Amino acid sequence: MWFWEVLEYLRELNLASIALRVFLAILAGGLIGIERGKQGRAAGMRTHILVCLGAALTVMIGFYAREILGYENSDPMRVSAQVISGIGFLGVGTILVKGRFQITGLTTAACVWTTATIGLALGSGFYEGALVVFAAAFLTVTLLHKLEYKLGKQQRRFGMYVEIKSDANIRLAIKHLESTYGASGIQVTSPRSGTNGNVGIEANINNAKNTTPPTKISKELENLDYVVFAIESV
Template sequence: MSQVLFDNKNIEYGVRLLVACICGAIIGVERYKRSKGAGIRTHMLVALGAALFTIISKYGFEDVVRLENIQADAARVASNIVTGVSFLGAGLIFVRGDKVQGLTTAAGIWVTAAVGLTIGCGMCTTGFFCACFILVIQIIFHNGFFKGMENYSHSRVVISVENNDEILLKLKQLFQNKRITIEESHVKRHRNAVLTYTMDISMPVGILPLDVLKIMQECKEIKSIGL
């Protein structure tokens, strides 16, 4: 019994699963550091599950395939990994206002499954390099590494002010020093002479919503702020 459990083939499968977990952790650490919806554990489990299903698909039915008049598709189980992980990725995408968030994390989950599938097939080196490439891509493009590609984040701000049509001009002047831009704005007038401004702003990475709040507090005309 012990010889069956610890033969060379099963040890090789175990090594593949271990490599898949390591690659999942490599991909997930960057998402975890940025407090995204899917972190290290999620990426490790996706890579591990994809590798396990691939091993089952490729090697799990060898005894059945040897029977006469039996035909089997070795890729059938593995092919459903793509379909299955799509539902997980869809759960990470959500819409806030007119902004779509979670696309990068969902794409990371999808490609993590591909890494696990690759390792499960036995191409461990290819899967490891792919995991490293994903990590490098996430870090470089998030930080605006290339010149002229400064990364900006977007947010929506809602403020209420007394009847004052010059508030936008004043905010633009305050935002200018922090390189914050008002991309779009809408105003709603109320009967009690109060204006509600809804603004879509873009700000360089490193500027936090709390910083925007502090800037707006310099405008005494603003009665309420919502981020």
């Protein structure tokens, strides 16, 4: 059939196939990047496009060296294989630890890595695999995050630091944290403010049954007479 003949032609390294691979790399990287950009992530549309384009080009360089320049003994995937490990440095830059139980940027880092693999597939002419993985990745970041959020709300927990006025209030503070917020892993520590007489309390807030944000819990605790201040623990 003519379709398969055209597909085989596009798998070869020629001007038409290069243009198609570059276009698809821009499209795939751009769509994934737009979704990340909407979430306010540092790695947005331009970053994902450049990653996908760069990965595709490294593969095409390998095939160009073997088929056009005549380096028959060279492995066309040798250079592009380093993309998989090298892209990790870019992914690490998107990960931020905001608290003991809160890490952001993991999905964006995974998107950058996946975008690179899509670029590698496009650069090698493996259009079917690239398009299928792109569709799966795009659906994952656009649709499944809603399901993940609903499931995650039931398991959310974070650290909280509470500073109280006197060690005489330790029992009262611990009892309040346990009964009101389901706190666990409570530890009495030195006061972060350095104020003599104050006592610090570190606690893990298990926010399974209510979705009260850390800022609101801090304000509720600070309304207590014996609490100096309360913040999400970092």
